[in-house]
Amino acid sequence: MPLELDASAPGFEKEFSAFLGRNRDTDENVDRIVADIVADVRKRGDAALVEYTKKFDRLDTDAKGLRVPDAERRALAARVPAEQRRALELAARRIEAFHRSLLPKDVEFTDTTGTRLGARYRPLDSVGVYVPGGTAAYPSSVLMNVVPAKVAGVKRIAMVVPTPDGVLNPLVMLAAEIAGADEIWRIGGAQAVAALAYGTETIGPVDKITGPGNAFVAAAKRRVFGQVGIDLIAGPSEILVVADRHNDPAWIAADLLSQAEHDASSQSVLIADDKEFARAVGRAVESELKVLPRAGIAGASWRDNGAIILVPDLGASAPIVDRIAAEHVELAMEPAAADALCREIRHAGAIFLGRHTPEAIGDYVAGTNHVLPTSRAARFSGGLGVADFLKRTSIVSCTPDALAELGPAALALAEAEGLGAHGRSIAIRLNRRS
Ligand SMILES: NC(=O)c1ccc[n+]([C@@H]2O[C@H](COP(=O)([O-])OP(=O)(O)OC[C@H]3O[C@@H](n4cnc5c(N)ncnc54)[C@H](O)[C@@H]3O)[C@@H](O)[C@H]2O)c1
Ligand SMILES: N[C@H](CO)Cc1c[nH]c[nH+]1
Numbered sequence: 001m002p003l004e005l006d007a008s009a010p011g012f013e014k015e016f017s018a019f020l021g022r023n024r025d026t027d028e029n030v031d032r033i034v035a036d037i038v039a040d041v042r043k044r045g046d047a048a049l050v051e052y053t054k055k056f057d058r059l060d061t062d063a064k065g066l067r068v069p070d071a072e073r074r075a076l077a078a079r080v081p082a083e084q085r086r087a088l089e090l091a092a093r094r095i096e097a098f099h100r101s102l103l104p105k106d107v108e109f110t111d112t113t114g115t116r117l118g119a120r121y122r123p124l125d126s127v128g129v130y131v132p133g134g135t136a137a138y139p140s141s142v143l144m145n146v147v148p149a150k151v152a153g154v155k156r157i158a159m160v161v162p163t164p165d166g167v168l169n170p171l172v173m174l175a176a177e178i179a180g181a182d183e184i185w186r187i188g189g190a191q192a193v194a195a196l197a198y199g200t201e202t203i204g205p206v207d208k209i210t211g212p213g214n215a216f217v218a219a220a221k222r223r224v225f226g227q228v229g230i231d232l233i234a235g236p237s238e239i240l241v242v243a244d245r246h247n248d249p250a251w252i253a254a255d256l257l258s259q260a261e262h263d264a265s266s267q268s269v270l271i272a273d274d275k276e277f278a279r280a281v282g283r284a285v286e287s288e289l290k291v292l293p294r295a296g297i298a299g300a301s302w303r304d305n306g307a308i309i310l311v312p313d314l315g316a317s318a319p320i321v322d323r324i325a326a327e328h329v330e331l332a333m334e335p336a337a338a339d340a341l342c343r344e345i346r347h348a349g350a351i352f353l354g355r356h357t358p359e360a361i362g363d364y365v366a367g368t369n370h371v372l373p374t375s376r377a378a379r380f381s382g383g384l385g386v387a388d389f390l391k392r393t394s395i396v397s398c399t400p401d402a403l404a405e406l407g408p409a410a411l412a413l414a415e416a417e418g419l420g421a422h423g424r425s426i427a428i429r430l431n432r433r434s
């Protein structure tokens with residue numbers, strides 16, 4: 001059974017804080033293992049990459065064999081049945097359309113002094129896209145990363161994906177083809193992140209690494225940040241369902257398990273205002289676990305990281321939702337109630353409204369991005385978007401009059417900071433001594 005909490009009970013605050021404080025993806029062990037792998041790949045390049053790929057993915061190849069040749073990609077992609085191809089194409093079109101709408105516009109602004117100020121956006125030169133593949137293949141994650149990178153105009157997109165036992169997934173290859181990845185490398189985990197960050201003899205380094213992954217991938221991204229940019233920490237998946245008693249318990253159970261089945265470290269939480277309904281959902285989860293293909297992973301996740309929280313009033317549950325700051329929040333209630341609660345929620349990666357918007361629709365075809373912040377990172381971060389593949393440059397242009405107006409204040413501040421050369425570079429243009 002998962003943890004059961006009652007928000008009206010006296011010990012709630014202590015138990016809830018302990019639940020929030022649990023660390024599912026940054027335990028010291030993971031960090032230590034990842035530190036060694038990253039340092040080793042940085043030092044020994046391809047030789048280390050090949051060794052770790054053999055150890056973790058059971059792929060025995062030399063460095064040349066790590067790159068997927070275009071012909072192999074095409075041959076595999078051609079095997080994908082028409083229905084799945086159409087589904088991927090539909091998803092790609094919808095993701096592209098939504099992400100085009102997120103493209104920021106350059107800004108130009110002239111203030112009252114005549115100073116021209118601007119901000120312009122330019123695409124990154126190169127990105128490395130991590131596509132998970134350790135326990136399941138994620139063609140949808142290929143689209144979620146590569147399509148926005150293309151919309152932004154990134155020139156070089158290097159995709160990495162682990163291939164357990166050396167098996168390449170045809171749908172992942174097709175998704176890479178549809179979205180337009182430039183390079184595909186069959187590597188994963190911390191070693192892939194390190195190779196993208198520092199480069200090896202065969203893999204050119206990139207400027208930024210994006211994409212979700214397990215705890216090892218998330219820890220590696222944290223570690224290489226600074227050498228390269230990273231998008232956000234998109235680790236083991238999470239779902240928080242706020243459901244009233246008018247839902248079918250089987251629907252809610254299915255939603256909770258949809259994220260539990262990703263990873264034993266995933267987190268599924270139910271917030272309900274009716275004890276009998278919450279119990280019925282718990283029973284429905286147990287019965288669904290008897291037939292689910294990934295029941296081992298989903299069951300472990302539900303029992304170890306799951307929670308059922310009883311609240312007196314769902315309409316007032318936003319503060320609890322915010323403290324969990326989940327990757328996905330589902331509001332399974334009447335549309336007006338869902339809209340009202342949605343307005344109150346401040347911390348969530350994505351919010352799904354109403355009884356007919358299961359989170360899984362956002363994983364695949366809604367058009368929004370499924371690479372979203374986990375481990376409460378929704379407090380300070382949103383999901384992956386076009387902006388992650390762009391950088392902003394500020395532009396400043398002063399006329400002589402504008403400099404004459406603004407210069408004295410800058411000069412005063414430079415003098416206050418004791419930075420003489422700063423002051424001089426302004427004063428010299430104002431024909432003054434500083
Ligand atoms: N938050 C999001 O937006 C989002 C989106 C999609 C997927 N996900 C998450 O991605 C993850 C996918 O995980 P996965 O494991 O299937 O694939 P993965 O590609 O993330 O990880 C596989 C790699 O992990 C490394 N690894 C595994 N065990 C290791 C060990 N003991 N020591 C060192 N390295 C080890 C190996 O190198 C292996 O290649 C799940 O946690 C899922 O929830 C998150
Ligand atoms: N739910 C995952 C994000 O947390 C994304 C995904 C990919 N495939 C299925 N689901």
Ligand SMILES: [Zn+2]
Pocket residue numbers: 237258259262360363
């Ligand atoms: Zn999912």
